[in-house]
Amino acid sequence: METTLKILAEYTALILEFITVLAVATGAALAVVGLTRHFFVNREPMGQAIRAIWLQFAAWILISLEFALGADIVRTAIAPTWDEIGQLGVIAAIRTGLGFFLDRDIKDFRGLDAGDRD
Numbered sequence: 001m002e003t004t005l006k007i008l009a010e011y012t013a014l015i016l017e018f019i020t021v022l023a024v025a026t027g028a029a030l031a032v033v034g035l036t037r038h039f040f041v042n043r044e045p046m047g048q049a050i051r052a053i054w055l056q057f058a059a060w061i062l063i064s065l066e067f068a069l070g071a072d073i074v075r076t077a078i079a080p081t082w083d084e085i086g087q088l089g090v091i092a093a094i095r096t097g098l099g100f101f102l103d104r105d106i107k108d109f110r111g112l113d114a115g116d117r118d
Contacts, residue, residue, distance in 0.1 A: 016071035027060025
């Protein structure tokens, strides 16, 4: 039974990691399209365009961090060793910290946008 759960956890973690890669790739592709569109089509100020593109890309990265953390948790959930628990703790702390600061930056940038409109 434990072997079956480990195999299921590995496949689940692999799927979550695939979604992580897909989210980053999607965000990057949208950012490239946005930058290309700005340079060749739109004539809005550069700062506003970059801010909008960054916000969209940052949101995709934030989503990917959550999926990556989920994959790590699933992978370590079945009969972990103390070494694996320690590694998960460090990885979780780093990814959670990155997510926290990225989320804060997104909120700050959105606040700047709201202030620009007033």
